[in-house]
Amino acid sequence: MLNKYHIILLVLVFGLTACIRSEKKPGREYMPDMAEHIAYEAGSPNPIFKDGKTDQLPPEGSVARGKYIYPLSDSDYEKSATLITNPFNFSKEEISGEGKHLYTINCAICHGDKGDGQGHLPEINKFPPPPSYLNEPLLSLPDGKRYHTVMYGKGMMGSYASQLDHRERWLVLSYVKTLQGKDASAATTASAPATDSTKTK
Numbered sequence: 001m002l003n004k005y006h007i008i009l010l011v012l013v014f015g016l017t018a019c020i021r022s023e024k025k026p027g028r029e030y031m032p033d034m035a036e037h038i039a040y041e042a043g044s045p046n047p048i049f050k051d052g053k054t055d056q057l058p059p060e061g062s063v064a065r066g067k068y069i070y071p072l073s074d075s076d077y078e079k080s081a082t083l084i085t086n087p088f089n090f091s092k093e094e095i096s097g098e099g100k101h102l103y104t105i106n107c108a109i110c111h112g113d114k115g116d117g118q119g120h121l122p123e124i125n126k127f128p129p130p131p132s133y134l135n136e137p138l139l140s141l142p143d144g145k146r147y148h149t150v151m152y153g154k155g156m157m158g159s160y161a162s163q164l165d166h167r168e169r170w171l172v173l174s175y176v177k178t179l180q181g182k183d184a185s186a187a188t189t190a191s192a193p194a195t196d197s198t199k200t201k
């Protein structure tokens, strides 16, 4: 007759054999739901979405938290002169520290350490010298146009929208102003409002 001691013994024997490790026969998983997740792996097919893909783009109009959306399109260069202004008030240390650092990495190779357009690439004849920041028309170029150029590029200069974020773009442009001997916190605005583009519309 089985008594309760036999049952305890059987449970112990079966219980302990479950602990024997074997390469060929891994132990059983009881209730594996927690171990094997049911989420779709990135890049795997997915019957739930119309296009059959697990990786979906964010819904149209989604804005990542804290991300700045530039309101103008490439062709709005003239508009940028009056519409775009520097929202930051950087300290001298930020401009001469991080601002200079970003300028040296991203811009000086063409514009030169002093901003005179005599960077390394023009020096070795790999690139035509960009216009100097130290003369007109760049000396009094409105802040908005400067920012627009960093966003979209202009002529031979490419866009820096993906290399620098919103704050860094203004920081580097503030450093450019100090190269021009200007107070970086004072706005350089369009001398005449850019009405021409709106008139011709």
Ligand code: HEC
Binding pocket: 103, 106, 107, 108, 109, 110, 111, 127, 129, 130, 131, 138, 141, 145, 146, 149, 150, 154, 155, 156, 157, 158, 160, 172, 173, 176
């Ligand atoms: C590959 C060389 C190159 C690099 C790197 C470069 N630029 Fe330029 N940049 C130019 C050239 C060329 C122009 C003249 C564009 C024109 O007017 O056709 C220019 C023009 C400008 C202007 C005047 C824009 C205007 O509206 O007239 C600003 C401001 C400027 N660059 C800032 C920067 C900043 C800031 C960086 C770094 C983030 C940078 N550039 C990096 C080549 C370069």
